[in-house]
Amino acid sequence: MRGFYIGRFQPYHDGHHHMVEEIADQVDELVLGIGSAGDSHSRRNPFTAGERVMMVTKSVAEFDIPTYVVPIEDLERNSVWVSHVQSMSPAFDVAFSNNPLVIRLFEEAGVEVRQSPMFHREVLEGTELRERMIDGGDWESLVPDPAAAVIRECGGDKRIQQVTDSDGATHTGR
Numbered sequence: 001m002r003g004f005y006i007g008r009f010q011p012y013h014d015g016h017h018h019m020v021e022e023i024a025d026q027v028d029e030l031v032l033g034i035g036s037a038g039d040s041h042s043r044r045n046p047f048t049a050g051e052r053v054m055m056v057t058k059s060v061a062e063f064d065i066p067t068y069v070v071p072i073e074d075l076e077r078n079s080v081w082v083s084h085v086q087s088m089s090p091a092f093d094v095a096f097s098n099n100p101l102v103i104r105l106f107e108e109a110g111v112e113v114r115q116s117p118m119f120h121r122e123v124l125e126g127t128e129l130r131e132r133m134i135d136g137g138d139w140e141s142l143v144p145d146p147a148a149a150v151i152r153e154c155g156g157d158k159r160i161q162q163v164t165d166s167d168g169a170t171h172t173g174r
């Protein structure tokens with residue numbers, strides 16, 4: 001059985017990693033969708049699809065499961081989004097998500113969806129991590145080591161600080 005799990009992964013953090021670990025127990029192969037693939041260099045979406053591909057690929061290498069990482073751009077039309085995903089991804093039998101819109105769209109398209117409990121959501125949330133990067137706080141302890149290395153390599157914390165200086169007036173950061 002092949003599973004599919006999509007997120008923006010801005011950045012990929014220990015909550016995502018915990019979810020992947022649980023999914024790996026339920027499927028033989030995994031497709032990880034890099035959502036909003038065209039977005040980068042903003043406060044909400046600082047990292048490029050390629051940077052996120054590296055964060056995810058290097059982090060999941062510790063799990064013993066064949067994994068395909070597929071960037072997927074957003075569409076204007078939610079009603080055809082599942083077809084768009086299916087057109088870009090290896091075929092899958094079950095989707096994993098805790099996002100209500102994603103769950104609804106897959107269920108309407110007849111795809112089985114499995115949810116999992118949120119893992120330490122009080123800190124393991126992309127928004128919280130990005131705020132810590134902007135404020136110079138500790139974000140490194142909340143992401144897998146390989147993801148932290150990718151963020152350091154691309155100067156991610158400096159980038160998000162810099163783009164926040166320029167777009168902070170118009171973006172709330174959520």
Ligand SMILES: Nc1ncnc2c1ncn2[C@@H]1O[C@H](COP(=O)(O)OP(=O)(O)OP(=O)(O)O)[C@@H](O)[C@H]1O
Nearest residue numbers: 007008009015097098099118119121124125126127
């Ligand atoms: N701590 C967590 N435990 C379990 N699942 C999580 C956790 N954080 C996010 N997820 C799930 O992972 C998927 C991808 O989430 P996403 O990339 O939007 O991360 P996020 O932490 O919610 O980020 P943001 O604050 O940027 O929206 C979603 O289904 C989301 O519900």
Ligand SMILES: NC(=O)c1ccc[n+]([C@@H]2O[C@H](COP(=O)(O)O)[C@@H](O)[C@H]2O)c1
Nearest residue numbers: 006007008035036074075077078081099
């Ligand atoms: N119409 C669309 O393009 C559409 C619909 C639902 C989800 N998505 C994407 O799927 C991803 C879902 O991941 P999150 O759970 O991280 O929000 C996001 O990148 C989101 O933009 C896109």
